Amino acid sequence: MSDLPFGFAGNDPDRDDDQNKPGEPDRPAGANPFGFNVDPSAFDPSQFGALGADFDPNKLSPEMIGQMFSQLGTMFSAMGTGPVGASAPPVNYELAKQIARQEIGDFTPVLAKETxxxxxxxxxxxxxxxxxxALPSGVTTSVAWTPVQWLEESLPTWATLCDPLARQLSQAWSLGLPAEAAALAGPMMGIMSQLSGSVFGTQLGQGLGTLATEVLTGTDIGLPLAPxxxxxxxxxxxxxxxxxxxxPAQEIIVYLAAREAAHVRLFTHVSWLRQRLLSAVEQYASGITVDLSGLTDSLGDGVNPEELMANPGRIEELLGSATAFEPTTTPEQKAALDRLETLLALIEGWVEHVVTRALGDRIPAxxxxxxxxxxxxxxxxPAEQTFATLVGLELRPRRVRDATALWDRLLDATDVTVRDRVWDHxxxxxDSADLDAPAAFIDRILTGDDVDPLEALKKVIADEDGAGDAGIHPVDGESDR
Structure with a gap:
């Protein structure tokens, strides 16, 4: 839309899209800040170390060769930084940030009028x-971010989400080695651990680089990524x-601002929600198991350390195989996934429900x-693609519709205060069953009459604690204190 209100300039031909940040060296217009051109999409771990059976050197252009060596140079140079061994993080986040920044490319700086x-x-x-x-405002600061700012601010949260799964997968290949092969490959473990972190860093960088150019708000993926x-x-x-x-562009901007403000309101005043959501993702990812049969097949007769030293491509091939495994989920993990998807759907459904009530009579669009x-x-x-790539999670649209319908029906049957008290604990x-049959859930809320649902829960907990204390008696010779 060519005429965005509120100072949103969009693609303004008079703006300097290659404006240097303070402290950066001058560079020609359009130049990449890293000084080289890399296509992150070419960082396919399944192709590392081998160009495949269909490789035809006659089809390689000088540009393709340059990209290939630049990518490999970036990855291997990243291996020389940071801790090694057990203290090394499972993902090379510096490499992830660099790849993501390259994926973002040029971006439009934020102007004061946009803020x-x-x-x-x-x-x-x-x-x-x-x-x-019934929840009060939770916004203390309103900001406009560039894609690079979103990347830098959200990376710590992504590290919390990605570490468990990356650690599980990075160790899968080494844990699956036959005993003899593991002994022979022992000297290479540190190097392979670093290379594994680089492979995951590359994958993460690709995903975040694309996501940074697509997200509209700080909570667009359903998680609180901003402070x-x-x-x-x-x-x-x-x-x-x-x-x-x-x-109308003005209505679009206010609508998106309302969604963001509703998310912030919920995460600010429901004190347990942020940590529970992040912990749920972490617990789901940390419990994933990996089928190692593909790795055993790829090892063949074993691993020769001399071959690994002489042919680093073999290391990359093994790691690429490990990261390409299909994670398997246990019944417990499937149950955890259901709880996590339900919580995400309830958050998104509540936001959609509240924003519709707030703006429906004021904004025609x-x-x-x-x-x-x-x-x-x-x-x-962005949310579905990112979760599916990083932790195997998909937020099903059907669940969001069901959650929105539940909040609608609950408000029709009660009022705003009772509806929002559901977030008290x-x-x-x-739960998921309530989304399928909301009438039973609403009946439970209604049967409490005027009783605060949180107070009712506290009474149940207190009764249980009292019953437990009744069975505990002081030791002979001691008095109750």
Missing amino acids: SAVADAVHLAETWLDDAS AGTAVLLPEAIAAFADGLDL TAALTETMRRRRASGG PDLLP
């Missing part, structure tokens, strides 16, 4: 949300999003934008 526009849009949305939610109390909009991505819609966001999820938007939240 001011974000603050105005969030403030207006917050005023309207006050009428639709607490911070509402984030990304003007460049919003401008591209608006260009594909035949809707609300219904159309709500359906657009639903289609964006259904077609594999995780045990009060509906």
